Amino acid sequence: MTNSLWGRLDDVAGDAGYDDHPPRMGFFTDTSVCIGCKACEVACKEWNQVPDDGYLLTGMSYDNTGALGASTWRHVAFVEKSLDVSTVDLGLPAMGPPEGQGQATESGDNGIRWLMSSDVCKHCTHAACLDVCPTGALFRTEFGTVVVQPDVCNGCGYCVPACPYGVIDQRKEDGRVFKCTLCYDRLKDGETPACAQACPTESIQYGEVSELRQRAANRVHELHEKGVDVARLYGADPDDGVGGDGAFFLLLDEPEVYGLPPDPVVTTRDLGSMWRHVGAAAATLVGIGVASFVGRRR
Amino acid sequence: MREQSMVPEPEFESYYGRQILKTPTWKTPDVPLYLFLGGMAGGSALLAEGAALSYRPDLERVARLAAAGGAAAGTVALVHDLGRPERFLNMLRVLKPTSPLSVGSFILAPFSALSGAAALSNLTGRLPRLGRLAGAGAAVFAGPLATYTAALVGNTAVPAWHEAYRELPFVFAGSGATAAGGLAMVFTPVAQAGPARRMAVGGAALEIAAAEVLLTRVGMVAEPYQQGRPGRLMRTARALTAVAAGATALAGHRSRTVSVLSGAACVTASVLTRFGVFEAGIASARDPKYVVVPQRERLRQRQAAEAH
Amino acid sequence: MAEAHPVGFQWVMEAKKRGATVIHVDPRFTRTSAVADVHVPIRAGSDIAFLGALVNHVLSNDLDFREYVVAYTNAANVITESYEDTEDLDGLFSGFDPETGIYDPVTWRYDPPEEMNAEERERAGELEQEERESTAGDHQQSHQAARSESHGSGGAPVSWKGRRDETLQHPRCVFQILKRHFARYTPEMVEEVCGIKPDQFREVAEALTSNSGRDRTTAFCYAVGWAHHSVGAQMIRTASILQLLLGNIGRPGGGIMALRGHASIQGSTDIPTLFNILPGYLPMPHADQHASLDEWVRGDEGKAGFWGNVRSYAVSLLKAYWGDAATADNDFCYDYLPRVTGDHSTYTTVKGMIEGSCKGYFLVGENPAVGSANGKMQRLGMANLDWLVVRDLQMIESATFWKDGPEIETGELVTEDIGTEVFFLPAASHVEKAGSFTQTQRMLQWRDKAVDPPGDCRSELDFYYELGQRIRDKLAGSTDEMDRPLLDLAWDYPAHDGEVDGQAVLREINGTGPDGAALSAYTELKPDGSTSCGCWIYCGVYADEVNQARRRKPHWEQDHVASEWGWVWPANRRILYNRASAAPDGTPWSERKKYVWWDAEQGKWVGSDVPDFVADRAPDHVPEDGAKGPDAIGGQDPFVMQTDGKAWLFAPLGLADGPMPAHYEPPESPVHNPLYGQQNNPARRKLDHPSNPINPSWSEVFPYVFTTYRLTEHHTAGAMSRTLPYLTELQPEPFCEVSPRLAAERGLEHGGWATIVTARTAIEARVLVTERLRSLRLGEQFVEQVGLPYHWGGNGISRGDSANDLVNVTMDPNVYIQDKVGTCDIRPGRRPRGRDLTAYVEDYRRRAGVDMEHPEEGGAE
């Protein structure tokens, strides 16, 4: 494997050994137009025959699937956030907008903001899950996406804590791990992934990553022009800690508000150093061993 | 206003307080035991080789058995931990340097085979030369076996593990030595156990020192090592290690009783350390604070640097 | 809209991307509010006050689109001297009979023309006669309902165009009446009634008026947040008045969009499942009033506009039903048509079931035990039937109430004592059969069958066809006159693979001419029996023998009107009354809003849509005296379905509760009506039964408002969502939403349980404490609202109490729809079980002083 572990990488599929391959495909999820309809969640389950994830009222706004996991490959987060607006009327939750506060957000109400965002596997340029997989069950496709082969996975679970986004997870009863495949089967047929196809508002945009990055930059610019200063891209930067995501986002608040790590780094960035430290420690151990035998015989 | 008498919690936002990372699916006690067994077996293999070279047959036998037994039990623990144990061998289909688990399989497998052969030969007295050769081979893999598990856990996004990747190998090396020495002290006559005692004491010193560096260097991520159950485990382990090492140094060579007791304490301390490290990692994965706060800080520093 | 019409909402998002301002008026902060530019939290049931104030704002600041208003609406019409307004009568209009609770609309009429011709005089006489009839005897209610519902495709027939004062100065002209009527609807009043701050009101008013006029148009979308009230029709009327004053009707980007419900709910009013109309909004004949075909069509026949040709539509319908048996000699089998004798609407029928007058019931694709207001009434009714047929995809609560309904738990019903024989017949779902949906734009879209239905499931078409055949077989050879309507039916349709071909039915609905070929427009229909047509407004959907509804040319392959996707009634016209998109002289109002205009050279109306006008009628055309039907439409009368060609700011006829909207409090309300002494809609339709007690207004026992609504994740009564794992996991349990203030007041815990109580019963639900629900301040009073999704019932993967068990039945008098709001109490913890529950509710009733002698009154007035 010639996988470089870190930094900018412009041809992921090529790096993974594909000579002649299609362009890298991915998602731009524009959460500013998401209406939280969850069509993406349902479409994903229908297409990929993912089992239900239990029937639990979480109390987390309208989110009852909670997080991405082995049986939730698309997850729509609902963030209810009060806006700190000092009100004239005591006893009343934030009601009236102070001057000029109105356009600071994309949301229509000045007392509360309800952010919705459809999360998914990021199909990282440097995918920790893939790096650490000891069996090769996780692999890079010709589209530059990251996919698990369920028939190879031995359930070692290494990929689970490796993912800096907490995406991939194990299905307890089954032992294997699962996550979004970016609808590899559909891509091979030239089709759009099920979730993107179902999204009514084009919050999920599927396409060539290079083109999507352009589109995303334009959209942020457009929103900034409109005074939505809070708009920012997440995962679109090819120089970030994972070399950029194949599935990136436009957010209206800090990433952690949506349950995303603010500055994720692929763990294998430090792998060289790790091995060096392991080597040194191993040597130290040998040293202790040797030292234990030198000196007085007692 | 609430009282602000305590140190204020670092301010951070999260999604309903939910964890960001996935909790490692690795099971207890399988995995922490495996961490322990690997270290103990590695240290023992070294001890066995030294004993063979310095002609301490009692020590050699105990250490050989410890190395082989540790490796075998470790393999069982590892296989047991797999979600699909029947697919254990898939791990040996490829060697992936980016995957410490893969690399580890290629350490564990030969080590198990070699240490097993050495132990068998030692027990039966058969093929002594080959046995010795196998023992020497096992010793080659001993250091890596005892320490690669630090890379195994370090090479994850789990804050308490990843942030500690520099120190953990030394903690594990030290802890492995403590365990190997301790175990040998329990089963070997005092007269032959000198190297075991020295190994235990040396390991303890290394472990305690490395853990100390770890706690001071990793910032807030040290919390899980200090709080709650993992905190208790780590503290107990350290105290036990210190006491056992002290006792060993002072009286280990004089009293079989002291030797047995402090040897057992060493082993126990090593087990506790592994459980502590393991559980500290789990705790840090469960709390979004350990993801958000350090990453925010990193971003802040980067932005500050860029601004200059 | 994002919640219940997410797919349609994509176009709102698209408009927003292009710069549109999206305003959302809703008691709750919803997924729609989340992406809207402005969210206006409003007290449930108070929309007339809000919209009325917008009307007032437009009128008192001269912000109306005057040229449009004068030319295209009845603003200039002068109303009779005897008309009295709510201003004069403290909340009543003239003509109210407190005994019957019914309005006689005779005083709301247009002033007759100064010089009446003989015919007009005769019509005047007839009208009075009809109106007198309608307000006497026991069929008044049904008559009213039949009348208003039959205007689904156009206004009520007036006798004359009436006297007009185009300066709008006459004190009795509609414009001046409107001004006086709405003068008290001020921003301050809005704050007091709706809880909306004057600043926010002005923000909306400004956005609305600055985005209307020659160059710009504003659209309104609504659904059951307006419709489901005892004043539902009038809420929508208020919006219509506003849109007409701003010139936003008949123009691109304007209009009032009724976002409809089930995928073809529009279709089920066009080809109705309602008791009081026939296909194409022909009124159902009344047993006493419409003894002959002539009497039946008299109301509309010959009047100006396209309703004037009603006889052609009616006769063609009869020909479609009875084919060759229908001849001029037998009035085209008019006598075979069933008659209404009174109110046969759903809730009245249920009362009939309880009282024993209705013995058998078909439930086809409906789950009233969960979906209809006052679930207990529904179940008590069904438990008292001889037989009940349920055709559904799932074993719904309405089919199992006899063994596991809430009344079994409380002991109010005992399984062994229920005599109802229940037949459950599995139905094929929409993907398991071909057919058309008619959606909110009046668009028919044909779907092909995707998969075969499993097991014994069958389509409705197949089922009814065979049912008809079996009945006809049984009756074969009968000489009983009573059986003729069935035996003479034209009841033969070709089958494919053993299934009746739906396209043959669509073709029959489209209609055929004397040569047996498919017709292409309703203008081809004849009153002489030479044409046949199952629904006149659908005529053209099978033009050229092609299923036009099946056209699927994508929008990127055609212009913005996209007229080759599906087919829209009438005549594939995408925007109704689009003549109004041009100025009176026929030129577009503006280049930007150009849509349909007069091309003098070609001598016809042109544009990208099908002009909604007589194609070659010049803008300056003045109809001859005595012209009838379409010939009587003037060149500047865009509202061609109205007998006077004008849009009605003031409805001289056709509404049961007033010619103009007035704000009344919901039947259950914690608030005194600040606008009038009259608390409730005086004409509201009450359902008097001990199982339907109303919470008294202003009751301290029931201090909170609740409103019910949908979640994106579930569908209506839930059988199509609670039974599916992928949808259930998304909203796995019934819950209620409350504000933090209310939670504190009642000690409700986020995630805990709450019991919600009305005079009907108490239900339990988990609690979501959220700022998305607002505490509203009305003057000195705080009003708290409890939000309740209504999707749950006892069956399915996820089960729970039904919100509808809390809801009372009080109806809008025009369309007999129930109210979606009411008052309640809410307490922490789960509800009592079994008999304790009835005792618990009884205690509430006693404390609130519910008058069980007159349970429908609630004791407010």
Ligand SMILES: Nc1nc2c(c(=O)[nH]1)N[C@H]1C(S)=C(S)[C@@H](COP(=O)(O)OP(=O)(O)OC[C@H]3O[C@@H](n4cnc5c(=O)[nH]c(N)nc54)[C@H](O)[C@@H]3O)O[C@H]1N2
């Ligand atoms: N996902 C989903 N989609 C559906 C359905 C479904 O069950 N699930 N049902 C379909 C059907 S049958 C229909 S009829 C439509 C209905 O579509 P909608 O009318 O959009 O549905 P609701 O959620 O009942 O009501 C809409 C809103 O009205 C608000 N509301 C309540 N009272 C008032 C009031 O007095 N004034 C105002 N301004 N707002 C008020 C509620 O808070 C709610 O947000 O949806 C259709 N689409």
Ligand SMILES: Nc1nc2c(c(=O)[nH]1)N[C@H]1C(S)=C(S)[C@@H](COP(=O)(O)OP(=O)(O)OC[C@H]3O[C@@H](n4cnc5c(=O)[nH]c(N)nc54)[C@H](O)[C@@H]3O)O[C@H]1N2
């Ligand atoms: N409190 C309150 N109550 C309300 C409302 C509200 O807003 N608040 N909204 C009201 C509104 S707008 C509506 S439309 C009603 C809806 O109330 P209902 O119509 O009673 O409820 P649905 O669940 O839509 O019932 C439709 C049934 O048809 C079945 N079905 C689906 N397809 C087919 C088919 O092809 N053939 C047959 N035979 N069956 C089929 C489904 O399984 C389902 O059980 O609820 C009303 N009730």
Ligand code: SF4
């Ligand atoms: S987000 Fe996680 S699971 Fe997805 S590719 Fe990146 S590391 Fe792997």
Ligand code: SF4
């Ligand atoms: S669990 Fe499966 S996919 Fe994940 S690292 Fe192990 S073998 Fe690879």
Ligand code: SF4
């Ligand atoms: S791309 Fe496919 S697998 Fe991934 S979330 Fe979307 S639908 Fe699911």
Ligand code: SF4
């Ligand atoms: S389908 Fe689109 S709009 Fe709906 S929740 Fe998913 S991303 Fe948001």
Ligand code: SF4
């Ligand atoms: S369920 Fe069907 S009709 Fe309703 S929004 Fe979705 S696609 Fe449209």
Ligand SMILES: [Mo]
């Ligand atoms: Mo509906």
